Every structure is written in structure tokens, then in C-alpha cells.
Amino acid sequence: MKQKLVIAIVSMSCFLFARLFAQELDNKLMPKFLKAEDFFDAGNYLSAIPLYKDVLSKAPHNKFVMAKLAVCYIKTRTNRDESVKLLEKLVETKDIDPKLWYYLGKAYHLTNKLDDAIAAYENYKTFKLKKKDLEDVNRQIEMCKNAKQLMQYPSNVLFTNLGKEINTEFPEYYPFVDEKENTLVFTSRRKNNIGGGRTEADGYRPSDVWISQVKNNVWDKPISAGRDINTSFDEMCVFLNLEGNTMLVYVDRGGDKYGDLYITSKLKDKNQFGKLKPLPPVINDPDKIELSGCFNRDSSIYFFVRKDNLESNSDIYVVKKLPNGQWGQPQKLPDQINTPYNEDFPYLAPDGVSFYFASDGHNSMGGFDIFKSVYDPETGRFTPAENLGYPINSTDDDMGICFTKNKKIAYVSSYRPTGIGDLDIYRIKFMDEDQPTKIYRCRLFVKDTTQILKQSVMIVATNKQTNEEYTFLSKSNGEFIMALQEGSYTISIDADGYKPYRKDFNVSDIGNIEEENVSLILQSD
Numbered sequence: 001m002k003q004k005l006v007i008a009i010v011s012m013s014c015f016l017f018a019r020l021f022a023q024e025l026d027n028k029l030m031p032k033f034l035k036a037e038d039f040f041d042a043g044n045y046l047s048a049i050p051l052y053k054d055v056l057s058k059a060p061h062n063k064f065v066m067a068k069l070a071v072c073y074i075k076t077r078t079n080r081d082e083s084v085k086l087l088e089k090l091v092e093t094k095d096i097d098p099k100l101w102y103y104l105g106k107a108y109h110l111t112n113k114l115d116d117a118i119a120a121y122e123n124y125k126t127f128k129l130k131k132k133d134l135e136d137v138n139r140q141i142e143m144c145k146n147a148k149q150l151m152q153y154p155s156n157v158l159f160t161n162l163g164k165e166i167n168t169e170f171p172e173y174y175p176f177v178d179e180k181e182n183t184l185v186f187t188s189r190r191k192n193n194i195g196g197g198r199t200e201a202d203g204y205r206p207s208d209v210w211i212s213q214v215k216n217n218v219w220d221k222p223i224s225a226g227r228d229i230n231t232s233f234d235e236m237c238v239f240l241n242l243e244g245n246t247m248l249v250y251v252d253r254g255g256d257k258y259g260d261l262y263i264t265s266k267l268k269d270k271n272q273f274g275k276l277k278p279l280p281p282v283i284n285d286p287d288k289i290e291l292s293g294c295f296n297r298d299s300s301i302y303f304f305v306r307k308d309n310l311e312s313n314s315d316i317y318v319v320k321k322l323p324n325g326q327w328g329q330p331q332k333l334p335d336q337i338n339t340p341y342n343e344d345f346p347y348l349a350p351d352g353v354s355f356y357f358a359s360d361g362h363n364s365m366g367g368f369d370i371f372k373s374v375y376d377p378e379t380g381r382f383t384p385a386e387n388l389g390y391p392i393n394s395t396d397d398d399m400g401i402c403f404t405k406n407k408k409i410a411y412v413s414s415y416r417p418t419g420i421g422d423l424d425i426y427r428i429k430f431m432d433e434d435q436p437t438k439i440y441r442c443r444l445f446v447k448d449t450t451q452i453l454k455q456s457v458m459i460v461a462t463n464k465q466t467n468e469e470y471t472f473l474s475k476s477n478g479e480f481i482m483a484l485q486e487g488s489y490t491i492s493i494d495a496d497g498y499k500p501y502r503k504d505f506n507v508s509d510i511g512n513i514e515e516e517n518v519s520l521i522l523q524s525d
Contacts, residue, residue, distance in 0.1 A: 025062065029055050033065070039203070045072040046203030063090055067100060074107055077396070077415050077422060083107045091123075098127035102137060109366055109395050112151075114144045140366075143395075147365035151390045158429040159391070161419060165221055166212060169421040171204065173413035174237055178244025179350040179405035182511050183271075184212040184219055185247055186413075186425055187236040194224070195232030209237045209249060213271060214511030228275045229264060238292035240402070242350050248293050249276055260284045261293050261304060279304075282319055282327045292345050292400075296352060301377065303346035303355075304330075313342045316357060318380070336373060336382040344368065345400040348375070349407065355382065358399045363387050366395035370412075392428065408433040409509075427510075429486075437483045438507055439515045444478040446498070446522055452478040453522060457495040461505065464488040482518075485509070491520070498522040 025033055036051035052069040056062065066086050073083035087104040090096060105120035121141045125134065161167065170190040177184050187207050190196060195206035209225035229235055233253040238261070240247045245266040252259045261284060262276035283304050284290055291314055293304030300321040307314040315338045317330040332338060339361025347356040355375040358368040362385050370393055371385040387393060392401070396415060403410045410428040429435070444453035459472045461484055470489075474480040486509040493501035501522055 025055065025059055029058055036068070040068055040072065042201055044201060044203040045075040046078075047199075048072050049076065049078060063093065063096075066090055067097070067103075070107070071103055074103060074110065080107060080110050084111060084113075091120075098124060098129075101127075102133075102140075105137075105140060109140065109144055109147075112147075112395060114148050114151075114395075117144050143364050143366045146363045146387075147390070147395050150363075150365055150387060150393070153389065154391055155389050156431040157392060158431055159414070159416075160427045160429070161416075162219060162425045162427060164420060166219055167420040167424040171422040172425050173423045174400055175411040175413055175425045176237060176240035176247070176402045177404065177411055178240060179242040180244075180512060181404045181409060182214050183240070183244035184214075184222075184411070185225075185237045185240045186210055186212075186222075194227065194230045198232075200234075206232060207234045207236050209235050209247075211271065211273075217508035217510050217513065219510065226272055229273060238345070238400075239294040239347070241295070242297060242405075247273065248279075248295075250290075250292060251276065258289050258310070259291060261290045280327060282330060294346050294348050296348055296377070303333075303348065305344050305346065306330075313340070314344055316343045316346050334382060336384050342368070347400065347402055349403045350405045351407070352377065354403075354407070356388075356401050357385075359385070360397075365390065365393050367397035368399050369393040370398050370401050406433075406436070408435065435485050436509050436513055437485050438509065438513045440482040440484070440518045441515055442472075442474075442480050442482055442518045442520060444474055444480075444493075444520050444522060447524065453495065453498075454478065455495065457493055460492045461489045462492065464490060493520070493522065495522060497525050499525055 032051050033055050036048045036055065039045070039048035039051070049069065049072045052065055052072060056065045056069060059065065067090055070083040070086040073079045084107045087100060087107055090100050091104055101120050101124035105117045105124060108117035108120055118141055121137050124137055129137070166172065168188065168190045170188060172186055172188045175184060175186040188210050189204045189207050191205065193205055193208040199205055208230040210222040211225055212219045212222040214220070224230055229249060231253065234251070236250045238248050238250050247264055249262045249264060250259055251262050261279045263279060264273040264276050266272070267274050278284055283293070283302060285306065289307045289309070291305040291307065293302060295302045302319050303316055305314050305316055316333045318333060319330040320328050322328050337343065337357060339359060341359060341361030343357055343359045343361070345358040349356065353375050355373045356370060358370055360368050362371060370388045372388060373385050374383040392398070392412065394414065398412065398414065401410050401412050408430050411425065412428060413423045413425050415423050444457070445451055446453050453474070454476055456476055457474050459474060459480060459482065461470045461472070461482065465487060470484065472480050472482050484507045486507050489505045489507065491501070491503045491505045499522070501520065
């Protein structure tokens with residue numbers, strides 16, 4: 001997934017893997033190879049992959065191309081298992097670039113082969129390294145050890161992919177729902193974005209904001225947030241308020257200013273949002289870069305992320321509205337939150353005290369992890385950051401999370417090999433929490449809806465996943481109440497004088513799960 005800034009990438013070709021380029025490429029392959037190199041040096045690893053693959057198919061022993069292709073796989077999430085195979089082959093050869101051991105460690109790290117990752121990183125340390133590189137590899141080893149520790153005690157959560165109605169083959173990320181789980185806002189780099197006809201420097205399409213509403217307890221086909229928000233450049237939703245009627249949007253439309261935060265609210269009696277308005281200069285400093293933010297229920301406290309320049313790390317700040325209606329001065333959050341590394345995506349949960357954020361510091365498993373702290377609005381204090389653990393966090397970047405009001409459901413974006421595309425949006429259910437039950441008021445009819453079944457019968461609902469059976473008894477007037485948790489069921493009824501009744505029945509707990517009336521019709525034997 002594209003990060004929010006276009007970062008200048010120093011060409012690696014002049015120094016990385018230079019010793020490997022022992023075999024000359026013939027004149028037919030050289031133009032394609034040089035084009036791949038241009039893409040690689042610009043950070044467009046996605047476009048470089050097919051070119052390197054084609055060159056490698058015709059020059060299968062070229063170690064330089066193998067190394068570059070492996071790095072592209074690591075950078076793009078496209079085929080990390082293949083990057084492991086390529087790098088394992090390369091480190092077995094003589095006279096290799098030491099950096100290959102680092103990338104092999106990274107490939108192992110991202111594929112959860114943590115002991116192998118540590119061994120590869122340690123091999124890299126046997127070479128003479130610059131201080132910066134040594135600090136980096138030591139940090140990678142530390143994160144591998146964090147991952148081993150956290151993965152021993154996985155959280156009891158259930159991930160559900162939102163499916164092809166929401167996710168595509170392109171990246172979908174930064175999901176936000178209102179506290180009642182009726183509105184979903186997310187960011188996508190799909191082909192039918194307003195700027196989707198072109199690709200950016202990283203090979204992906206410009207990002208747009210998309211919106212979905214719950215319809216019949218499922219997420220409906222999303223619609224674009226419209227041209228009041230989206231353009232042919234980059235717009236990303238970074239926060240949706242608890243009522244679902246106001247959101248913050250990160251905007252990057254080129255020029256000298258890489259990014260600012262804007263606010264927009266829903267139009268009256270519509271599901272569309274109005275024109276973007278920039279946040280005040282106390283947040284959008286003209287000389288700095290703002291990345292994401294959130295605010296509390298009455299909009300009197302804003303948390304936001306800022307970095308001084310492209311090369312600096314990002315930190316989370318807070319600014320509060322004074323009694324006179326003016327804003328105070330922004331304050332950097334304490335070291336319970338901010339670290340010498342990067343912090344991003346502050347999120348204040350509906351309870352007003354649970355504070356979530358992303359960081360590649362603290363005890364991260366690898367890249368950004370999601371952390372939780374408890375915030376005291378009166379004193380401004382935070383408890384020490386707690387890693388949300390595995391599998392909410394992974395050895396890859398995990399950037400943001402949002403919760404429903406009851407805190408039993410959360411939404412995240414994640415890359416999983418079984419997903420639909422690059423990054424997909426997932427709904428997380430915390431299984432140790434009491435799960436909501438949906439009530440159905442049912443009536444049994446015969447043949448058509450005018451004839452009530454006037455005998456008491458047993459109704460059995462069998463959960464298809466667990467095979468658990470739930471039984472209900474109808475009254476002599478054909479009425480009964482059925483209470484079921486989310487899942488797929490088979491409803492079975494065997495009544496004297498009638499054909500056996502079998503019907504698949506899906507129960508969703510998305511959105512407002514109020515009581516629902518259901519009619520079941522039996523056929524005479």
C-alpha cells in the first residue's frame with residue numbers, strides 16, 4: 001500500500017548487489033532490464049516485477065536480477081514465499097553482497113519464520129556495517145523476538161473478510177465505522193477511482209474515499225464519496241466520528257505541501273458528504289506535514305500526527321479548545337505513546353478513554369503494530385502502551401483500527417494470503433466478549449400465508465460451522481421466538497402431516513440488529 005508521502009528513493013543500483021552483476025545481459029534483454037531498473041530506483045516495484053521476471057526467464061542464472069526481483073516481492077507483498085526461495089539460493093553462492101542476508105532475514109520475518117529470520121540477521125551482522133545499518137538490524141532482531149513472544153498467546157478473535165462487495169484486487173484500507181455499525185468509510189486504490197485511469201510513481205492508482213451503508217444486515221455496494229472529496233490526486237479517510245456524520249480526510253494534491261488534514265460533514269438528509277474544509281493552522285502547520293488525526297465526541301480535543309519533514313519520524317500531538325473557544329498550543333504526547341520511531345493513526349474509541357494508535361516502536365512485531373493506552377481527559381495522562389497482540393498485529397504493517405460502541409467488533413485492513421487482493425478490509429469479532437443475539441418473531445403457515453399451523457412443533461436451528469443445535473417450540477397459534485447469534489444455520493421442522501421443512505438461514509450481527517418478523521411455510525404431506 002502506498003504511504004501517504006511520495007518519498008525520494010535513492011538509487012540502489014549503484015551500490016546494492018553490485019558484485020552480483022557478473023553475467024552480462026545480451027542486447028535484446030538490456031532495454032527491458034534498464035526499464036525495470038528505472039522503476040526499481042523510483043520505488044515502483046510493482047511495475048518492475050513483470051520486467052525482471054521476463055528477463056530472469058531468459059537469463060535464469062543472473063544473480064543480480066534474482067536479487068532485485070526478490071526485493072520487489074518483499075516491497076509489494078505479491079510473492080514473499082518466492083522471495084525466500086530466491087534469496088536462499090543467492091546466499092549459498094560466493095562473493096555475495098552482505099545486504100542479501102538482511103533481505104533474507106526480512107523475507108523470513110514477513111513469512112513468520114522467525115528463528116530463520118534472526119539467524120539471517122545475525123549473519124548480516126558478521127559483516128562490517130555502518131552504525132545506522134547495525135542499529136536497524138538489531139531493531140529487526142528485537143522485533144522478531146517480540147513476535148515470538150506475542151504469537152505464543154494469540155487473541156481469541158475471528159477475522160471475516162468483507163467480501164467482493166467491498167474488497168477488490170486493489171488495496172482497500174483505513175476502514176472506519178460509526179459506533180452503531182451502520183456506515184463504513186474506507187480508502188481504495190481501485191481502477192474506477194476518479195484518477196484510476198493512471199498510475200502513480202509507486203505503480204498504484206491514486207486513492208479515493210468510498211462509502212457503504214448497511215442494507216438488510218450486510219454491507220451494501222459502496223459508492224464514491226464524490227467529487228467534493230475525491231479528485232484525480234490522493235484523498236484518504238483517516239477518521240470517522242462516532243455518529244458517522246463527520247470525517248477527517250488526508251489530502252495530497254502535489255505541489256510543495258505534501259499533506260494536510262481536512263474535515264467534511266454529511267449533507268442534510270443525504271448519505272453524501274460535503275466539501276472539504278482545512279483544519280485550522282494550529283493543526284495544519286504550513287511548514288510541517290500532517291498525516292492523520294481524530295477528535296473526541298464534542299470536538300474539543302484533537303489528536304493528530306505530524307512530522308517536520310520527509311526524512312523525520314512522525315509523532316502524535318494533542319490540541320485542546322480553550323474556554324474562550326480558541327485553540328491552545330499543540331503538545332506532543334508523552335513517551336507512553338511517542339517513541340524515537342514512527343507513530344500514526346490515533347483513534348479515540350466510543351468510550352472516550354480507550355486510545356489506539358499505530359507505532360513501529362514499543363514492542364512491535366515488525367513494521368507498524370496497533371497499540372492501546374487508556375487516556376484520562378481530565379489529567380491528560382496515558383497508561384503505558386499495550387500491543388494488541390497476534391493475530392490483530394502481524395509481522396507486516398498494521399496501521400489502524402476502529403471499534404463499535406460495544407467494543408465487541410472492530411474493523412482493520414490487513415494483507416492475508418487468502419484475501420481477495422492486496423490489502424483487504426476485515427471485521428474482527430472478539431470471541432471472549434458476550435456476542436449479541438438477534439431475536440426473530442416467527443409464525444408457521446401452511447401452504448400460503450393465510451393458514452396458520454395449529455399444532456405445537458419443535459424447530460431446530462443447526463449451526464453449520466459448529467453443528468450446535470438450538471431448539472424452539474411453537475405455540476398452537478403457530479408463533480415462536482427464535483434467538484440466534486451470528487452464523488449460518490439450517491432450520492429443520494418435522495410436523496405430523498407435513499413434508500419435512502429444511503431451509504438455510506443466515507444470521508448477521510452487522511448494524512442495527514433489532515427484532516425481525518419471519519414467516520415459515522410448511523407444505524402438506
